[in-house]
Amino acid sequence: METPARLTVDLGRLREGRPERLQGSLPASLLEIDDLEQLRPAGPLAYDLEVTLLPGGEALARGTLRLPCQCVCRRCGRDFLAEFSEEDFCETLQIEGQITWDLTESAREGIILVLPSYPICGEGCKGVCPHCGKNLNEGPCGCAADGDSPWGALDGWAPQGE
Ligand SMILES: [Zn+2]
Ligand SMILES: [Zn+2]
Numbered sequence: 001m002e003t004p005a006r007l008t009v010d011l012g013r014l015r016e017g018r019p020e021r022l023q024g025s026l027p028a029s030l031l032e033i034d035d036l037e038q039l040r041p042a043g044p045l046a047y048d049l050e051v052t053l054l055p056g057g058e059a060l061a062r063g064t065l066r067l068p069c070q071c072v073c074r075r076c077g078r079d080f081l082a083e084f085s086e087e088d089f090c091e092t093l094q095i096e097g098q099i100t101w102d103l104t105e106s107a108r109e110g111i112i113l114v115l116p117s118y119p120i121c122g123e124g125c126k127g128v129c130p131h132c133g134k135n136l137n138e139g140p141c142g143c144a145a146d147g148d149s150p151w152g153a154l155d156g157w158a159p160q161g162e
Contacts, residue, residue, distance in 0.1 A: 005030070007047060009061065009101040014053040022049040028067070031108050038119050042081060043068040045111055049089070049103075059093045061103055065111045071119040075127035076135050082119065086110045 005026055013020060028041030049063030065086040072079055089110045093101050126136035134141035 007103045007107050009051050009059065009103060011059060011095055011098055011101055014051060014059060016053045016055065019050045019052045022047065022051055022061070022063075026104065026107065030104065031067075031111065033112060033115070036115070037072075038074060038117075039069050039071045039115060041067055042070040045107065047089075047107055051101075053095075054092075057095045059095055059101060060090070061092075061101070061106075062088070062090045065089050065107055067111050067115075069115070069119075071121075073121035073125060074118050075120055075125045076137055077128065078121050078135070078137070080119075080121040084111065084114050084116070086114045 005024075007022075007024070007026055009020070009022065025044035025046045028044055031041060031045060033039075033041065044067075046066045047063065049061050052060045052062075054060055066083055067085070068081060068083045070079065071082055089107070091103060091106045121137075128135050129141045129143050131143040132141050
């Protein structure tokens with residue numbers, strides 16, 4: 001068994017006015033988000049943070065979190081890969097004798113907040129036809145193009161054969 005990686009800051013290294021860059025990744029297994037059926041992590045959670053010691057003994061961690069996910073489009077059912085990111089992750093800690101600052105749980109919560117509960121493969125996804133079930137991203141189906149018009153059904157109708 002591998003010991004799970006944690007995202008920790010060595011507070012002893014922090015000096016006021018000298019931000020520490022913290023880059024790396026956490027195994028996706030740590031996120032425990034396998035219970036979302038429309039979405040599962042397709043790689044580690046990558047972080048790129050800058051940790052600063054503020055006057056008054058406060059530490060500030062700020063930066064980005066990124067997580068690639070394999071998703072199922074809620075409109076058309078297609079599998080697609082997407083990267084979700086928290087561009088303005090921000091956490092503070094009042095230092096009161098701690099040696100390390102464990103940001104693992106904050107990072108986990110931060111990325112979960114930006115994961116969509118309704119993933120869509122693209123803004124332009126046309127979904128599936130409610131009548132025949134055809135994926136409309138692959139082309140129009142034979143059903144009415146305009147459901148509101150009484151003549152809509154005729155627009156899609158064409159004589160068969162030559
Ligand atoms: Zn779609
Ligand atoms: Zn149709």
